[in-house]
Amino acid sequence: MIPRILIIAGSDSSGGAGIQADIKTVTVLGGYAATAVTAVTVQDTTGVHAVHPIPAATVAAQMRSVIDDIGVDCVKLGMLGSAEVIAAVADVLAGVDAPVVLDPVMVAKGGATLLDDDAVAALAALLPRAALVTPNTPELAALTGTEIEDEGDALLAAQELVAQGARAVLAKGGHLGGDEVADWLVTRGGHRRFASPRIATPHTHGTGCTLASAIAVGLGRGEALEDAVAEARAYLLGAIEHAPGFGRGHGPLGHDWSLVR
Ligand SMILES: Nc1ncnc2c1ncn2[C@@H]1O[C@H](COP(=O)(O)OP(=O)(O)OP(=O)(O)O)[C@@H](O)[C@H]1O
Numbered sequence: 487m488i489p490r491i492l493i494i495a496g497s498d499s500s501g502g503a504g505i506q507a508d509i510k511t512v513t514v515l516g517g518y519a520a521t522a523v524t525a526v527t528v529q530d531t532t533g534v535h536a537v538h539p540i541p542a543a544t545v546a547a548q549m550r551s552v553i554d555d556i557g558v559d560c561v562k563l564g565m566l567g568s569a570e571v572i573a574a575v576a577d578v579l580a581g582v583d584a585p586v587v588l589d590p591v592m593v594a595k596g597g598a599t600l601l602d603d604d605a606v607a608a609l610a611a612l613l614p615r616a617a618l619v620t621p622n623t624p625e626l627a628a629l630t631g632t633e634i635e636d637e638g639d640a641l642l643a644a645q646e647l648v649a650q651g652a653r654a655v656l657a658k659g660g661h662l663g664g665d666e667v668a669d670w671l672v673t674r675g676g677h678r679r680f681a682s683p684r685i686a687t688p689h690t691h692g693t694g695c696t697l698a699s700a701i702a703v704g705l706g707r708g709e710a711l712e713d714a715v716a717e718a719r720a721y722l723l724g725a726i727e728h729a730p731g732f733g734r735g736h737g738p739l740g741h742d743w744s745l746v747r
């Protein structure tokens with residue numbers, strides 16, 4: 487079975503994050519990637535230089551076209567950008583059965599804002615629709631109104647997000663310090679810590695997009711959430727280790743590492 491993944495996210499001209507990272511990840515992992523583009527960003531490894539949003543009705547129309555014709559086994563939400571787009575996406579998803587992985591993208595690695603302030607509330611309303619929400623530390627802090635300084639704080643905040651209605655949260659630990667990177671998976675049934683050695687590298691552009699898309703492939707195949715997370719982390723670590731070293735800033739990952747090297 488080839489899991490059909492519908493990716494709703496922004497284009498990253500540098501190819502390291504956003505739609506481009508999502509398509510590479512889904513393809514390498516054996517899924518079929520279709521997309522609804524929410525914005526065209528002018529971006530390289532040093533930062534986001536411009537964002538050109540796509541109209542909400544066009545985002546929704548792309549989704550409907552793909553869903554009606556190709557079908558969908560899992561939906562991956564990345565950069566949505568505005569409350570209007572979030573509302574349009576939520577509206578289409580109301581008629582869809584497939585699981586949703588929601589990567590609540592708010593700020594790019596270089597610091598550029600990718601979500602309007604009034605859209606944070608709209609995003610919170612979308613949480614219960616997602617099988618999994620994958621915030622990084624600043625996103626988890628913004629969604630819960632808490633301060634997160636260590637992984638203990640992150641665990642508590644993830645539990646708070648579940649109490650607020652999320653079905654499952656993967657609190658990513660990339661932004662916290664330490665020799666280990668720890669991601670907490672919190673569900674209504676409990677929690678599990680996924681940890682690995684922190685790789686010393688500047689090439690982490692698109693780690694969040696890659697992880698969420700890899701999880702979406704697993705869920706699209708019908709895997710259990712914990713298995714999908716474990717496999718996605720293993721794929722991501724390989725991609726970080728095999729980064730090609732391009733660019734002067736946060737360079738892209740080596741998405742093809744498991745195929746050709
Ligand atoms: N240096 C690193 N070594 C190993 N794993 C890492 C490293 N940096 C991030 N990760 C892993 O990458 C994933 C993404 O984490 P991160 O917290 O960086 O997300 P993000 O901020 O959303 O990423 P992005 O900036 O791409 O959106 C997590 O599974 C995290 O553990």
Ligand SMILES: [Mg+2]
Pocket residue numbers: 589591622694695
């Ligand atoms: Mg991210």
